[in-house]
Amino acid sequence: DAKTTQPPSMDCAEGRAANLPCNHSTISGNEYVYWYRQIHSQGPQYIIHGLKNNETNEMASLIITEDRKSSTLILPHATLRDTAVYYCIVRGIGDMRFGAGTRLTVKP
Amino acid sequence: DAGITQSPRHKVTETGTPVTLRCHQTENHRYMYWYRQDPGHGLRLIHYSYGVKDTDKGEVSDGYSVSRSKTEDFLLTLESATSSQTSVYFCAISESFIPRTSKSEQFFGPGTRLTVL
Numbered sequence: 001d002a003k004t005t006q007p008p009s010m011d012c013a014e015g016r017a018a019n020l021p022c023n024h025s026t027i028s029g030n031e032y033v034y035w036y037r038q039i040h041s042q043g044p045q046y047i048i049h050g051l052k053n054n055e056t057n058e059m060a061s062l063i064i065t066e067d068r069k070s071s072t073l074i075l076p077h078a079t080l081r082d083t084a085v086y087y088c089i090v091r092g093i094g095d096m097r098f099g100a101g102t103r104l105t106v107k108p
Numbered sequence: 109d110a111g112i113t114q115s116p117r118h119k120v121t122e123t124g125t126p127v128t129l130r131c132h133q134t135e136n137h138r139y140m141y142w143y144r145q146d147p148g149h150g151l152r153l154i155h156y157s158y159g160v161k162d163t164d165k166g167e168v169s170d171g172y173s174v175s176r177s178k179t180e181d182f183l184l185t186l187e188s189a190t191s192s193q194t195s196v197y198f199c200a201i202s203e204s205f206i207p208r209t210s211k212s213e214q215f216f217g218p219g220t221r222l223t224v225l
Contacts, residue, residue: 031207032207032208034207034213042216042218043200043216044151044198044200044214044216045216046215049207049212051207091207093205093206093207095141095153095156095166095167096153096214097167098143098151098152099150100148101150
């Protein structure tokens with residue numbers, strides 16, 4: 001599976017959109033982009049995943065560039081409860097490989 | 109939240125003793141996974157199961173064994189615990205293993221914090 005690169009940390013003001021970037025320049029055609037988050041010491045929580053089209057659900061939006069070499073997770077109106085570590089994972093048929101993720105801190 | 113429980117939630121044990129962690133699900137999902145999480149390493153897959161009595165190794169399987177005798181239970185055993193196995197262990201489940209389906213997302217349990225002295 002392709003590797004991902006994420007910034008180690010980001011801040012966001014409460015109520016504003018949080019845009020979390022992820023680079024995956026070696027992604028192959030059959031690999032999907034997944035996003036999970038982990039709040040404090042809880043188990044990771046699935047957010048969204050996609051192949052090449054933009055995706056939206058009740059939690060977030062996923063924007064994948066046309067060349068698929070990068071993506072952005074968007075939390076449209078961040079709240080304090082969105083403070084967590086966000087993991088971007090590129091996955092084919094095999095298992096998921098979690099990296100270090102981005103620690104997002106939402107500030108009042 | 110997906111019905112996943114892990115037991116025990118916390119355990120302290122001594123080097124050389126056997127330890128078994130249990131994951132129980134009420135979702136009837138086919139796939140079950142064991143991960144460990146350590147500072148600086150993120151989550152790493154230990155073993156996974158794709159059905160009753162069907163298991164396979166993950167990224168860091170040495171020193172661990174698993175068993176799945178029924179759909180709802182997936183056991184992780186440390187035959188002889190070592191200090192390097194001090195970690196937080198997470199169980200996860202999914203309906204599918206294939207990313208293109210909408211059921212491939214994994215749902216995680218609350219974790220078990222294991223300390224080996």
